[in-house]
Amino acid sequence: MNHAITTLPQLQRRTLAEAAYAHLRELLVSGRVAPGEKLSLRDLSEALGVSVMPVREAVSRLIADHALEVAPNRAVRVPLLTRAQFQELAVTRGGIEGWAASLAATRRSAAQLNRIDAAEQAMRAARPDPDLGVAVALNRDFHFAIYAAAGLPTLLEVIGGLWLKAGPVINLDLRHSNDRLSAGHALRCHAAALRAIRAGDADAARDAIAEDIASAAEFIIEKGGLPEG
The missing domain is CATH 1.10.10.10 (Winged helix-like DNA-binding domain superfamily/Winged helix DNA-binding domain)
Known part of the structure; x- marks a missing residue:
């Protein structure tokens, strides 16, 4: 089993x-x-x-x-995604999750900002020698702390559906390789998103999350392993 x-x-x-x-x-x-x-x-x-x-x-x-x-x-x-399907999913996620981050920048409460801040700090603290399974959970916690702060339950449900499709590819890659974590790009994007949300800068928050998703997808595609299509 x-x-x-x-x-x-x-x-x-x-x-x-x-x-x-x-x-x-x-x-x-x-x-x-x-x-x-x-x-x-x-x-x-x-x-x-x-x-x-x-x-x-x-x-x-x-x-x-x-x-x-x-x-x-x-x-x-579990479905097999082709490279084209994964790219399409990444573009869709960037648009929808970026929009959720932009909403969070203007709608978040002080308590929600604290949760986002704590999630960002936890992932950064785990970086030197990360347990990759823990890193997966921390990454998800950070993203969904932001999306919950958008204040739209239906949007949160839509994003959850996108993660259902992307999770087996994105998180399996993160779980089995420290390369993406050691590159530090995700942490830079997360820090940028936190700064933007703290400042109420909707555009910068959207851009940071969209860049995080796009860069992760590019990294996975460049590593290979996804079938052509």
């Missing part, structure tokens, strides 16, 4: 299908499963401590979200 699956937490008393859906979303967004990797409903149900039925329902929702797909042999797998 995949180690990432075996470490999933046992479900608490919530609607089982909803809880399974939330945990599987986290598995994808955090890059703990790779593009093209097959997911066994039986393994997932055993890891989560539930029957196959709620897992099947959760997987069906993720297929409808285009976060999972059914392969020709009927196996459920």
